[in-house]
Structure formats: C-alpha cells, structure tokens
Amino acid sequence: MSGILVFLEQRDGMVRQASIDLWNRLQEPAAADAERQPLSGIIAGPASTVGIETVLSGSCTIYHVSSDLLGLYQPEQYTQTVAELFERSGCSSLVFADTALSRDLAPRLSVRLGDSLLSGCSWPSAIGAGTCSRSVYSGSVVASFAAETGRRIYTISSQGSSAVPRKEGAIVIIPVDDLSGDTTRASAVVQMIAMTAARPDVSEAGIVVAGGRGMGSAEAFAMLDELAGLLGGAVGASRAVVDQGWRPHSEQIGQTGKTVAPRLYLACGISGSVQHLAGTGGAGTLAAINSDRHAPIYDVADFGIVGDVHTVIPKLIKEVREFLKKK
Numbered sequence: 358m359s360g361i362l363v364f365l366e367q368r369d370g371m372v373r374q375a376s377i378d379l380w381n382r383l384q385e386p387a388a389a390d391a392e393r394q395p396l397s398g399i400i401a402g403p404a405s406t407v408g409i410e411t412v413l414s415g416s417c418t419i420y421h422v423s424s425d426l427l428g429l430y431q432p433e434q435y436t437q438t439v440a441e442l443f444e445r446s447g448c449s450s451l452v453f454a455d456t457a458l459s460r461d462l463a464p465r466l467s468v469r470l471g472d473s474l475l476s477g478c479s480w481p482s483a484i485g486a487g488t489c490s491r492s493v494y495s496g497s498v499v500a501s502f503a504a505e506t507g508r509r510i511y512t513i514s515s516q517g518s519s520a521v522p523r524k525e526g527a528i529v530i531i532p533v534d535d536l537s538g539d540t541t542r543a544s545a546v547v548q549m550i551a552m553t554a555a556r557p558d559v560s561e562a563g564i565v566v567a568g569g570r571g572m573g574s575a576e577a578f579a580m581l582d583e584l585a586g587l588l589g590g591a592v593g594a595s596r597a598v599v600d601q602g603w604r605p606h607s608e609q610i611g612q613t614g615k616t617v618a619p620r621l622y623l624a625c626g627i628s629g630s631v632q633h634l635a636g637t638g639g640a641g642t643l644a645a646i647n648s649d650r651h652a653p654i655y656d657v658a659d660f661g662i663v664g665d666v667h668t669v670i671p672k673l674i675k676e677v678r679e680f681l682k683k684k
C-alpha cells in the first residue's frame with residue numbers, strides 16, 4: 358500500500374488555487390516523500406478539466422467523478438464518494454489543502470475509514486512517515502503529531518509555503534461513474550450564497566491591504582478599499598477594528614479570524630499582536646505602515662514606512678495610479 362491521493366477541490370466547476378498549489382508543491386524535489394510515492398488526484402463534481410494539464414505539474418492520473426450531485430459540497434455524498442475512491446486507489450495517504458471544505462470532510466472520512474487524521478500540517482510534511490508538525494498557541498509552539506494507522510489522511514496548510522511554478526508533464530483524466538454513491542442522504546445543500554462578489558475573499562487574495570485601530574475610523578477604510586481595488590486585492594482588518602464595528606468579521610485576520618497567504622500583506626495602523634500575526638504567517642512579503650517605530654509589527658515586517666497612515670496611504674494611492682497609467 359503506497360501512493361498519495363490528492364483531493365483537488367472544485368468550486369463553481371473550477372479546481373481551486375489552494376489545491377493546485379498543493380499538487381504542484383507535492384511534485385517538487387523538496388517533497389521527498391511524494392517523490393518516492395506515486396501521486397494521483399481526485400476531482401468530485403462537474404468540474405471543467407479542459408486545460409487542467411496547463412496548471413497541474415507532472416505526469417499523473419486524475420479520477421474525475423463528475424456526478425451533478427457533487428456540484429455543491431454535500432457532506433454525505435462527498436464522504437461516500439471520496440472514501441470509496443480512496444479504498445479503491447490502494448493509496449496510503451489522502452491529502453487535502455487546508456480549506457473550510459476539507460476541515461469538514463477530512464474528519465468525516467477519518468471516522469468512516471478508521472484512518473488517522475493529521476490536520477493543519479505545516480509544509481513540508483513527512484507524508485510518507487505519517488508525521489506532521491503544526492504551530493499551536495498563536496504560533497508560540499510547534500507541536501508534532503504521529504499517525505497511529507498505516508493509512509492516513511492529511512490536511513496541509515499553505516502557511517509558510519510559496520506557490521511553485523508548474524512542471525511539464527501529461528495529466529490523464531479517468532472518468533469514474535461506477536461508484537455506489539450515498540443512498541441515505543439525510544440532508545442536502547441546495548444553494549451557496551457568496552457574501553461578497555466584487556472582491557476576492559481575504560483568505561484567497563494575492564494581495565491583502567489590512568487596517569488596524571491606527572486607521573482611526575470606519576471612514577478611513579475608504580482609502581484601503583481604494584488601494585486594494587487598484588491592486589486587485591482584498592481588505593483585511595484586525596480584531597480591534599472588527600470589535601469597533603468598522604469592518605465585518607469576514608475580514609478579520611488572526612487567531613480568531615482568517616488565515617491569509619498573499620504574495621503581499623500591507624499592514625496599516627496595525628500593532629502586530631501575536632494573535633493578529635497568527636493569521637499572517639503565510640504572507641510572502643509583509644510591509645507595514647505605522648507611526649510608532651517601536652511597534653512589534655516591525656519585528657516581522659520585510660519593509661516598513663514609519664508614518665501616519667493618513668499621509669502615507671494617499672501618497673501610495675497616487676503612486677500606484679501613476680504606475681498603472683504608465684503600464
């Protein structure tokens with residue numbers, strides 16, 4: 358029993374970037390365990406697989422269960438389908454990107470199959486060895502976990518990893534239509550309603566412009582909305598801001614908010630508390646604007662501007678506008 362089966366999560370018929378990034382990282386030489394074990398994938402739901410070989414690395418097989426019943430995330434249907442395919446595949450590891458869906462599905466599979474679950478694993482994880490590490494207590498401790506069963510299920514965090522370019526290869530898609538499916542559906546998801554459509558979600562955005570109490574008011578966030586709009590990014594917030602009612606909880610980043618992994622994280626008027634930074638570890642570059650040169654955010658920032666957000670951000674917006682005009 359060996360091999361890694363990667364769950365390629367789809368939403369609205371498109372494979373999600375978090376799964377693509379995980380797949381491509383598993384193909385990297387640094388992912389030594391993956392190198393020694395064959396990789397295959399599973400897509401559940403009526404997703405478009407046209408051109409999938411242009412985003413996924415390597416020469417591998419992907420099993421596609423395209424049933425319409427799997428269009429939206431149906432917990433029972435998904436559990437039954439993925440469990441059946443995992444057993445059939447003979448693989449020793451089932452790997453998910455750490456997403457809201459996998460945090461629901463992976464424990465269900467673990468209970469159904471009796472396989473150990475290692476969740477929120479840091480990258481790189483020793484998938485073949487059945488161990489994983491994860492930072493806990495707001496990043497102050499790194500804990501190690503070991504699986505107790507030979508077959509294991511993992512959810513892998515994108516924190517601390519960066520996207521890797523695709524490697525040449527040939528992906529073979531195998532349609533699967535002979536699974537038994539779940540005939541005892543107790544519930545069904547009938548509709549998913551997106552909270553906001555105009556901007557990317559803060560947890561998925563490539564650029565996050567985040568504001569803290571130092572912004573001074575809800576109105577001042579108009580500057581951040583404008584800057585994020587110009588950069589094609591999302592606006593994030595500290596808990597102090599959400600507690601004040603200046604921004605919605607869906608934008609909160611940190612221990613009790615969302616975890617982000619953008620290429621650029623711009624922290625404006627944010628002090629850099631350990632609880633806030635618990636959500637920003639995956640950022641490629643962290644830049645800060647803060648009027649206090651001793652603010653803790655500067656201990657972790659790659660770049661910083663010591664200054665007042667009301668002076669610096671309008672200048673930044675002007676510069677970005679001029680830059681974009683010249684492009």
Ligand SMILES: Cc1cc2nc3c(=O)[nH]c(=O)nc-3n(C[C@H](O)[C@H](O)[C@H](O)COP(=O)(O)OP(=O)(O)OC[C@H]3O[C@@H](n4cnc5c(N)ncnc54)[C@H](O)[C@@H]3O)c2cc1C
Nearest residue numbers: 569570571595596597611612613614626628633648665666
């Ligand atoms: C259990 C628990 C969970 C928590 N979870 C979270 C969480 O998920 N996310 C989170 O963010 N926090 C969380 N917190 C709260 C956290 O401890 C901090 O209180 C919070 O992050 C502070 O937010 P802030 O940086 O916006 O505000 P402050 O700490 O008040 O910092 C404001 C910063 O703005 C700067 N500033 C002020 N005026 C200006 C100006 N005009 N221009 C430039 N800079 C200026 C100041 O120098 C200061 O550094 C949690 C706390 C607890 C106890």
